Amino acid sequence: MNKLLLGFFFGVLFSFNSFSTTINKSLYIVADSLLTVDSTKVPYITFNETPTYTQSNPIINLMQGDTLDLWVYNTDSVSHDFVIKGISSVISVSANDSTFLQTVFTTKGSYIYHDPSDFPKNTYLGLAGMIVVKNHPFACFYWNIKEHNSDWNTQLFAGSTVNWNNYNPNYFTINSVSNPNINGDTLARITGQVGDTLFLYITNTGLSIHSMHFHGYHATIKYSSRNASHLNREKDTFPIYPMETIVLKIVPDKEGEYPIHDHNLVAVTGNNMYPNGMFSTILIHP
Amino acid sequence: MMRNILLLTGTFFILISANSQQLTNTFIFSKMDIAPQHTLWDGNQTMLMGFTPLMSSPIDIPGPTLRYTEGDSVQLQLRNMSQGASHTIHLHGLDVNQWNDGVPHLSWEVGHNETKSYFFKAPHPGTYLYHCHFTSSLHVQAGMYGLLIVDAQNPNETWDGGYSFHKDFAWMTSELDTVWHTDSIINYPHDTTTMVRLLPDYNPQYFLVNGRSEHELVDTNTAAIVAKANETILLRIANIGYYGNKFHFPMHLNARIISSDGRPLPSMVFSDTLDVLPGERYQVLLQGTSEFIDSISVKYFNLNTQNIENTQMVPVTISGFISSVNENETSVNSYIFPNPTNKHLSLVNVRGEMKISDSFGKIIFEKTITANQENLDVSHLSSGIYFIKTINKNFKFLKL
Numbered sequence: 001m002n003k004l005l006l007g008f009f010f011g012v013l014f015s016f017n018s019f020s021t022t023i024n025k026s027l028y029i030v031a032d033s034l035l036t037v038d039s040t041k042v043p044y045i046t047f048n049e050t051p052t053y054t055q056s057n058p059i060i061n062l063m064q065g066d067t068l069d070l071w072v073y074n075t076d077s078v079s080h081d082f083v084i085k086g087i088s089s090v091i092s093v094s095a096n097d098s099t100f101l102q103t104v105f106t107t108k109g110s111y112i113y114h115d116p117s118d119f120p121k122n123t124y125l126g127l128a129g130m131i132v133v134k135n136h137p138f139a140c141f142y143w144n145i146k147e148h149n150s151d152w153n154t155q156l157f158a159g160s161t162v163n164w165n166n167y168n169p170n171y172f173t174i175n176s177v178s179n180p181n182i183n184g185d186t187l188a189r190i191t192g193q194v195g196d197t198l199f200l201y202i203t204n205t206g207l208s209i210h211s212m213h214f215h216g217y218h219a220t221i222k223y224s225s226r227n228a229s230h231l232n233r234e235k236d237t238f239p240i241y242p243m244e245t246i247v248l249k250i251v252p253d254k255e256g257e258y259p260i261h262d263h264n265l266v267a268v269t270g271n272n273m274y275p276n277g278m279f280s281t282i283l284i285h286p
Numbered sequence: 287m288m289r290n291i292l293l294l295t296g297t298f299f300i301l302i303s304a305n306s307q308q309l310t311n312t313f314i315f316s317k318m319d320i321a322p323q324h325t326l327w328d329g330n331q332t333m334l335m336g337f338t339p340l341m342s343s344p345i346d347i348p349g350p351t352l353r354y355t356e357g358d359s360v361q362l363q364l365r366n367m368s369q370g371a372s373h374t375i376h377l378h379g380l381d382v383n384q385w386n387d388g389v390p391h392l393s394w395e396v397g398h399n400e401t402k403s404y405f406f407k408a409p410h411p412g413t414y415l416y417h418c419h420f421t422s423s424l425h426v427q428a429g430m431y432g433l434l435i436v437d438a439q440n441p442n443e444t445w446d447g448g449y450s451f452h453k454d455f456a457w458m459t460s461e462l463d464t465v466w467h468t469d470s471i472i473n474y475p476h477d478t479t480t481m482v483r484l485l486p487d488y489n490p491q492y493f494l495v496n497g498r499s500e501h502e503l504v505d506t507n508t509a510a511i512v513a514k515a516n517e518t519i520l521l522r523i524a525n526i527g528y529y530g531n532k533f534h535f536p537m538h539l540n541a542r543i544i545s546s547d548g549r550p551l552p553s554m555v556f557s558d559t560l561d562v563l564p565g566e567r568y569q570v571l572l573q574g575t576s577e578f579i580d581s582i583s584v585k586y587f588n589l590n591t592q593n594i595e596n597t598q599m600v601p602v603t604i605s606g607f608i609s610s611v612n613e614n615e616t617s618v619n620s621y622i623f624p625n626p627t628n629k630h631l632s633l634v635n636v637r638g639e640m641k642i643s644d645s646f647g648k649i650i651f652e653k654t655i656t657a658n659q660e661n662l663d664v665s666h667l668s669s670g671i672y673f674i675k676t677i678n679k680n681f682k683f684l685k686l
Contacts, residue, residue, distance in 0.1 A: 258387060
């Protein structure tokens with residue numbers, strides 16, 4: 001009886017929530033540095049919700065049908081571009097200027113907003129975040145995955161060029177942090193109970209291909225920006241290509257703590273040290 | 287020392303058998319070479335750390351293929367004789383519980399000279415892999431990996447109600463960087479106080495299919511596909527390397543991708559190319575409609591640069607045809623008896639080439655059968671499960 005009542009109230013809440021609304025957001029382009037797991041400071045630039053720098057790009061959460069009113073402020077000394085990949089057109093933001101973008105999100109999924117100018121340079125240097133569009137009430141977790149070559153960041157910020165064909169990263173981050181801090185990020189660390197429905201939204205804003213393996217559970221691909229034919233595949237290992245986004249649905253059938261890790265070496269042996277990068281776990285309670 | 291090793295060899299043998307609790311028992315060893323002794327395609331030798339079916343077996347890559355049937359309850363015993371580091375077995379993709387998942391800091395590890403058991407069920411037919419998860423990046427590169435195959439209850443079907451096939455081939459791809467295979471890198475003492483290790487850059491010189499490459503793939507029978515036209519081949523692919531693989535199938539093989547990671551795809555995909563990334567597994571149906579000789583190419587691409595750094599060619603020979611009369615005879619009427627058996631085994635209406643292999647896939651007997659009934663003496667076989675492969679139907683029997 002209680003469950004029925006809860007279900008009714010939840011259904012009502014959810015249906016109200018499913019009415020489209022207008023979400024107002026601001027993104028400030030701010031250059032600073034990425035503080036790595038070994039306390040190295042790497043030149044970096046990100047979008048921020050306020051003019052104050054944080055090293056993780058914000059995750060913008062929307063419901064399907066919502067309208068996003070977005071202001072982009074460029075506090076950098078050079079001009080940047082802005083685009084929501086596959087959704088909007090490229091717009092330019094001059095140094096110390098701003099621009100406005102209004103977008104209606106009719107399709108659920110996971111999208112990348114980024115600076116496409118001089119691609120992949122500015123995206124690689126940090127200007128890439130995630131927009132999530134959903135139509136369900138279930139628990140959600142978010143991974144903006146990325147690797148970094150610290151020397152390259154220094155060179156690119158100094159105006160030098162690099163040979164993108166020789167990319168050999170030495171740091172790996174999820175939402176701009178590495179092991180062991182990934183498990184401390186409540187947006188990233190997947191937790192739940194047996195029988196829960198859990199969604200994981202992943203964007204790859206780096207330059208490498210990653211191959212994420214889940215211990216303990218298979219998950220179902222509910223969205224793939226690169227391969228529509230992969231929809232509803234049930235797998236335990238998920239390749240994700242640069243600038244690809246995927247959405248996974250996990251319904252844990254047993255309790256336990258299980259690793260999720262990347263079979264790309266850089267994500268576990270950053271700076272030639274094992275383990276360094278990603279060794280996060282999914283924690284499922286009875 | 288040698289006497290001790292011989293004694294151990296006699297004591298710890300591979301045992302796969304069904305006991306009174308219907309438990310399928312597998313015993314494997316973890317070992318390490320004390321000097322370079324694994325010969326690569328160009329004659330160079332390297333040292334390995336790996337799994338072996340016998341204490342006396344040399345380490346090979348991949349390790350022994352573990353093969354079970356859907357629904358089996360399995361006890362997998364590991365005896366660590368590698369003289370140094372601890373090891374585990376991670377059953378990649380089998381979704382076992384935390385205690386049996388083989389991740390040291392979330393369950394347990396097997397120290398030197400210890401024997402411990404993993405217990406799990408094999409619920410979904412498909413292609414899986416296993417590997418050591420102790421300092422996993424290093425131990426996997428050192429050679430501690432192998433295939434794990436779960437057959438459907440009907441061994442000629444991919445899964446219950448799935449696709450039927452005549453024969454299957456299993457490929458495990460990987461790479462090898464000899465710099466990692468040196469004493470100073472892989473031969474380190476066990477240290478319980480730290481799991482952090484410094485590793486060299488990874489720049490593999492050898493690109494492998496079933497542990498072999500270049501002319502070895504042509505000269506040996508490790509991966510080559512030989513079949514008759516109209517025979518349906520199930521190709522199992524698992525990538526345990528750190529590079530991506532791009533497979534290209536000859537057009538005449540009519541490749542159909544049917545499953546991945548131990549689960550059927552929502553819909554079959556017709557494609558002559560397939561990318562298999564590290565940790566992924568795929569199953570592909572192949573069927574030639576005419577005789578031809580060609581190769582399946584496997585391109586190895588760097589995950590960071592996406593550059594293709596190597597290509598291996600695995601030969602495919604499609605020769606001869608299945609007679610529809612014989613096909614009907616064998617598929618409808620063939621059977622074996624008695625099963626289980628302790629002495630004799632009869633094969634009825636099984637004609638043509640027949641091979642018996644043990645649970646590690648090692649062929650122990652083969653014969654071309656022409657009579658309606660063939661009676662075999664199997665009394666000399668060790669207790670355990672054996673597989674019989676014929677042109678059109680496969681069987682499994684238990685030797686008591």
